[in-house]
Amino acid sequence: MDFDNNAFKELLDSIRFVYGYDFTDYAEASVKRRINNFMTVNNIAEIDQLGKMILKDEKMFEEFIQQISVTVTEMFRDPPFYKSIRENVVKRLATYPIIKVWIAGCATGEEVYSFAILLKEEGLLSRTLIYATDINQKSLQIAKEGMYPLENMKQYTANYQKAGGTRAFSEYYTAKYSSVLFDKSLKQNIVFAPHNLAVDKSFNEFQLVVCRNVLIYFNQKLQNHVINLFYDSLCPFGFFGMGNKESLLFSDNKPCFEDVDRKQKIFIKAK
């Protein structure tokens, strides 16, 4: 994984210049690892060579961008987080006539369906609009389809139960061969759309913004930028949920958020 740092920076700069994707403020170690994987799979020895290939060949670039921006997640990841949403957030969401939720960096959609299920069980889904966004188009496509490997369902069912779910989890999907398809009614009020947190702006006002395990991929500067973006996108007393190991530490807006559940990383916009 030893490539020249200047060549690496040059590559990111030219990607930004030519294609408008900005990875320059991403945490380097993970980006390097992903680029390295891409080079290994595609038999590319030198980073200069990679640069030439993707800057010339748009199709190759598409593949590159899909591979280095992909993130993975699961349904009801960290069940106590969802339990806390049920216990500490849902009641206050229920006071709004229309609830708008932004799930930013939704990857392949597992957490989106988790929220849809939770909100349905709490009787709020029909008046909720969920915006699910990601930088990665392929991931979004999978999210839209709502089709996942059957073999994951055992884990997801366990997560669902630990998250306070009381129904049979299999009510929410139909299995066919080695896949399951989640119930269409869940996605009636979900809008899947591309959004790049590094460069795109806010597009609505939300009562709840959820962005989990995305900020860990950014450096401090970009983390601050994105948290500001979320802050601006929240209504007064709107809620913000992050990943288990993430924090508001590097945000100028830290004083404007108060803890709802410190351990589960759920905050409220207090001013």
Next chain:
Amino acid sequence: MSLNSKYQAIVIGTSAGGLAALMGILRQLPADYSLPIMIVQHRFRDQKNLLEEVLQNKCEIEIRQVDEKERIESGIIYIAPPDYHLLIESDRTFSLSSDPFVSFSRPSIDVLFESAASVYGRSLVGILLTGANKDGAAGLNAIRKAGGLTIAQSPADAEYPYMPQAAIDAGAARLVLKLSEIQTEMLEQFSLR
């Protein structure tokens, strides 16, 4: 940290049988040990802090579960959190990732070792202990290729020999040592105080 010290950091990877092995080599380290130590121990995701608590009970030196973006300091043993890969940035801070499992593991030893090798190069010591899968072999190899010192626990000495054996078979280990010997090396060789 002593400026003459040849080494600047130690990374350790282990899986099955790791807790006892880690206690064996860490419990005698002084609280002001001159190198930072980063550890990936394969662990259950639900046991959020148990590993750290158990180790801290036995050790004098501070044991800490890594926080995102934390600056690496000597005299601290950093443990990769459950369910995240642990990586090292060139400015000597930690970053975490939710990338897919590597060798069925997250955190993966390979991920930590490879990123540490690219940051520390020849001033890194990599140690691979007991375990029942092959995670760590590629990582230890990366450390060796970058000029660092690589050690595998002697399979005969390991509770689960598969992991160090895989590294030895891959030609990744410069030294093959018993736990007691690793402990001595850590106290007497790597750290110049």
